[in-house]
Amino acid sequence: MPAHDVSPLEGKFLYLLAKIKGAKRILEIGTLGAYSTIWFAKALPVDGRIITLEYDEKHAIVAKENIEKSSYQSQIELIQGRARSSLENLIAQKVSPFDLIFIDADKASNPEYLVLVLQLAKSGTVIVGDNVVRNGEIINSFSEDPSVVGIRRYIEGLDHVQHELESTVLQTVGIKGYDGFSISVVR
Ligand code: SAH
């Protein structure tokens, strides 16, 4: 498993954000071992729910094991498959909008995820993007790293939909190095 889970302090931050929001429905793109998933689940009221999307079969198996060991199994739904098609399915199913959405999968797809998650949001929905600073690499406009390009386009996307979203970027430093979160709220 890649060590790409959020740090404990970041997990607590996400948990607090979900609590402050009073989120009852959370959507996560990128489960890995369900570490951030379980932080979010802890913040849910008893009738709350988190749907988490994961492509990698091996990661999904580990995530399921961790979810079963947690006390939040009944509140977590893991959907295995490419996030893009899972999101399209959720949109087609007209599921209720989410209160909080965490985007943390393949960063190259972030611009696409932004367009899709806006269709699963409502006024007041909080959208958080992980890894938007990447050791400062994000300001390297010459970077050809698909993750950096994806995040740069994602942040431009946040700017382009200013009529729909209010956004900022918060830089973080800690045991996972220097990185950051984008935080947006739907108008
Ligand atoms: N949110 C997790 C970390 C996620 S790491 C935590 O903080 O604990 C990113 C995950 O996204 C990896 O498990 C990777 O397999 C998954 N991923 C990558 N591309 C994906 C895609 N197209 N659809 C769904 N998941 C994807």
Ligand code: DHB
């Ligand atoms: C990477 C991805 C992540 O989601 C993360 O939190 C840290 C690193 C990466 O792809 O390098």
Ligand code: MG
């Ligand atoms: Mg991440």
